[in-house]
Amino acid sequence: MKSAVVVGAGIWGASLALRLAETGWRVTLVEQYQPGHLRQASAGETRLLRCAHGTDEWYAQLAWRARGLWRALGERAGEELYGESGAVWFARRPDGWERQSAQVLKNLDIPHDIWEPERAGRLFPDFRGDDLAFALWEPRAGVLRARRAVQVTAGLAVDAGVRLVFGRAVPYGGAVKVGGELLGADRVVWACGAWLPRLFPECTGVTVTRQDTLHFAVPGEWSTPPLPAWVDYDGSAYGHGDLGGAGMKVTSDEEGPPYDPEEGERRVAPRSEDAARAYLRRRFPVLADARVLLAQVCQYALTPDAEWIIAEERENVWVLGGDSGHGFKHAPALAEYVADLLDGAAEPDRRFALGPREPSRGLRTSGDTDLPG
Numbered sequence: 025m026k027s028a029v030v031v032g033a034g035i036w037g038a039s040l041a042l043r044l045a046e047t048g049w050r051v052t053l054v055e056q057y058q059p060g061h062l063r064q065a066s067a068g069e070t071r072l073l074r075c076a077h078g079t080d081e082w083y084a085q086l087a088w089r090a091r092g093l094w095r096a097l098g099e100r101a102g103e104e105l106y107g108e109s110g111a112v113w114f115a116r117r118p119d120g121w122e123r124q125s126a127q128v129l130k131n132l133d134i135p136h137d138i139w140e141p142e143r144a145g146r147l148f149p150d151f152r153g154d155d156l157a158f159a160l161w162e163p164r165a166g167v168l169r170a171r172r173a174v175q176v177t178a179g180l181a182v183d184a185g186v187r188l189v190f191g192r193a194v195p196y197g198g199a200v201k202v203g204g205e206l207l208g209a210d211r212v213v214w215a216c217g218a219w220l221p222r223l224f225p226e227c228t229g230v231t232v233t234r235q236d237t238l239h240f241a242v243p244g245e246w247s248t249p250p251l252p253a254w255v256d257y258d259g260s261a262y263g264h265g266d267l268g269g270a271g272m273k274v275t276s277d278e279e280g281p282p283y284d285p286e287e288g289e290r291r292v293a294p295r296s297e298d299a300a301r302a303y304l305r306r307r308f309p310v311l312a313d314a315r316v317l318l319a320q321v322c323q324y325a326l327t328p329d330a331e332w333i334i335a336e337e338r339e340n341v342w343v344l345g346g347d348s349g350h351g352f353k354h355a356p357a358l359a360e361y362v363a364d365l366l367d368g369a370a371e372p373d374r375r376f377a378l379g380p381r382e383p384s385r386g387l388r389t390s391g392d393t394d395l396p397g
């Protein structure tokens with residue numbers, strides 16, 4: 025029987041552990057806290073699932089595959105982990121990122137539509153779209169209950185035979201040291217999110233930034249059915265309607281200051297609330313003074329080009345990270361991809377290799393943000 029040690033029970037590590045266990049591997053999953061603990065990036069209340077990725081086909085396809093896997097996982101768990109509310113992209117330019125995305129979605133046969141801004145406006149009880157050229161509608165996109173999904177995934181992994189070990193792991197040659205225990209296996213995978221750069225300081229080139237998220241109270245009639253997810257790529261803002269009572273999420277994809285995921289303060293900065301309210305005032309004016317229901321601080325683990333790191337750092341030791349703020353949705357499909365690499369059934373794409381990268385934002389949910397507001 026092949027064996028693996030996976031370090032990190034965020035959604036990437038937990039999904040990989042589950043996939044490996046279900047395909048015949050003996051798996052140990054190491055986590056320093058509880059799966060779904062509030063310091064991990066995966067423990068946000070919600071995460072968007074969208075297939076639009078600009079000109080990129082690989083991530084679009086991966087997201088589409090993941091959508092099916094999330095739905096199946098929810099059915100298996102007997103709870104809704106993925107709310108398929110649809111997502112609308114507010115395109116400020118006629119020929120920008122959203123137009124490129126639409127072309128790729130068309131090539132891949134992923135459901136989408138191009139709408140006049142007025143039609144997008146009808147999705148929301150209160151909406152200002154006078155700055156928009158068009159809207160890109162993804163009816164099969166939606167919102168994942170992220171923290172819950174990590175807990176469910178890790179639980180299913182344990183049910184599938186994964187041994188969950190609590191403790192802070194350190195690399196020990198090709199093995200993993202946790203307290204006094206040395207864990208060896210045919211493959212070791214470090215899926216440590218924002219902790220990866222401190223474990224492998226020389227190889228990852230990952231920057232960790234602080235990201236603030238707010239959820240605002242909405243009137244009752246905005247909640248059933250929940251309003252869709254929405255993204256303003258050139259405005260660097262995104263969010264979604266009230267899902268399960270969590271309120272309207274409004275956040276920005278702009279990088280916050282450098283951040284320590286372990287010691288960093290987890291109180292949202294007043295300027296983040298100001299920025300969210302300014303966006304609400306512009307796009308959904310009636311919510312500009314809505315009450316804050318939930319405020320969360322999280323962190324991005326950014327590579328310069330937003331491509332992930334999936335690489336063999338030394339023989340049989342893999343690093344999996346640099347999610348760059350867009351990794352949650354893909355997790356179950358990414359786990360399939362990585363499991364094939366560990367099995368030797370496939371080679372990793374060069375785009376995920378360690379080493380220098382050219383800066384690019386094309387895979388993120390915001391562009392250069394040189395347009396007003």
Ligand SMILES: Cc1cc2nc3c(=O)[nH]c(=O)nc-3n(C[C@H](O)[C@H](O)[C@H](O)COP(=O)(O)OP(=O)(O)OC[C@H]3O[C@@H](n4cnc5c(N)ncnc54)[C@H](O)[C@@H]3O)c2cc1C
Pocket residue numbers: 031032033034035036037054055056057060063064065066067068070071072073191192193194215216217218219220223235236237275322323324345347348349350351352353354
């Ligand atoms: C504000 C915000 C919004 C986002 N929005 C979206 C979105 O809409 N859609 C989307 O797809 N993605 C989104 N993301 C990105 C998504 O959350 C991440 O891509 C994903 O959660 C990364 O998961 P991970 O498992 O790699 O990392 P994490 O969830 O951070 O997990 C890493 C785990 O490793 C553990 N660990 C680290 N070091 C050790 C060690 N030495 N020993 C033991 N355990 C260790 C940590 O405790 C942690 O539990 C967003 C991120 C943020 C911050």
